[in-house]
Amino acid sequence: MKNESEQAIAVFGAEGLQTAALVRSRIRKGLWTSHTSGLADEHVQGNLVILPKAQADDFLLYCQRNPKPCPVLAVSNPGDRSLPTLGADIDIATDVPRYRVWRDGELVNEPTDITALWRDDLVSFVIGCSFSFEQALMEAGLTLRHVEQGRNVAMFRTNIPTQPAGPFSGPLVVTMRPLRASAVIRAVQITSRFPNVHGAPVHIGDPSLIGIADLARPDYGDAVDVMPDELPVFWACGVTPQAAIQQARPAFCITHAPGAMLITDLLNHQLASF
Template sequence: MESASDEMRRVFGREGMQDAGHVRRLIRQGLWTGHTSGLADDHVQGNLVILPQAQADDFLRYCQRNPKPCPLLAVSEPGQPLLPRLGAGIDIRTDVPRYRVWRDGELVDEPSDITALWRDDLVSFVIGCSFSFEQALMEAGLPLRHVEQGRNVAMFRTNVPTEAAGPFSGPLVVTMRPMRASAVIRAVQVTSRFPNVHGAPVHIGDPSLIGITDLSKPDYGDAVDVMPDELPVFWACGVTPQAAIQQARPAFCITHAPGAMLITDLLNSQLASF
């Protein structure tokens, strides 16, 4: 059976996997609808929330009050599907591998193209993604098991509340990466340099302290093993807004499917603080 990593190499080509423009073109053609971990490693990837203008101000305040899980990279003008700040020719209607369509807080569809759903009042929010600091972790000699296995990162809803804004509130969602104890301090140092893509971990160790009961059953993404000599390390996650959307129950909303991100032309190194 073909692994996810092998499938990526077959679809994109070994070199094409790291070319952001090439990856977006194949996504736009509907040739890739899976997760984007391991694609265009040098480039910033983004979580996506699209809301009608009537709810956009409240959601903007929600992001501003919760910068750890919701670090904003770009906000569009109403009805504008292009995001030139993030890349030449990026069209938010076609350039994400898989979307989620929400009506009254309920997930109703997961299309690979939202052109037919586009409206003149829609505002797009692109939020930083932890995939951006994974390259720095690997360059620092810190292996990531989900990348090695070609899987999506494991994501969990916690019992940690976010700060409300208007109708938007809900639990913090986190990503989890297992690491040996000797690597954790280095991981904190590395990811602290990337505040625009969630920054340092929010929790290390016992998952029950943040309301996670079973690491083998993530709420989103794929499970990975945590070895006896490893600690689970948790970072704030850009899927947090989807939990807030489920609670706010807007009449209409579009997000990315967890792990299926917008790949931008920005380089991860541009977001690093020194």
């Protein structure tokens, strides 16, 4: 059986893996329905939240009050499926590999196309994703185990509360990457340059201090081993809004499935602050 790296090359071709528009076109045709880590890795990827206009203002305020996990890259006009600041040909109803559909805070479906669900009052939010700083980490020589193993990054709900806005509240969700102690300072320096995609880590070391009981059992994504000479390093995660949506229980909402992101035409280095 092919691993996901081999499957990706089969779908996109080795050169196509680096081309955002080509990757989106294959996703649009339903040829790729898995996580997007490692695809078009020079390009900015985004988390997705789609809400009716009636809840959109409160959600935007929630993002503004929680910029670490919810850095907003773009907001659509109501009913508009395009996001021209992120890519000329983006169709938000077809260009994410897998969506999640929520009704009254309950997950009811995970389709690969939401065209049939689209409404004229829907507003799309694209939120920065830590996949965007992974390229910078790897260019600096840091090994990322989930990328190395072709897995989705591990994500955990914490005991750290976010700042509420309207009905939206809930715990901070984090991603975890194990790094040797000698690499941690470098990782902090590098990711600090990317505040629009979560920036520096929020916690390093003992996971129990932020309410994580078992690193082998992530709430989302895939577990990876933490070696004896490594520290778990935690960054704020754009899946945080999904936890807030579960608490707010809006009548209708659509998000991306964890790890299955929107790939934009923006380049990661364009988000670097210096």
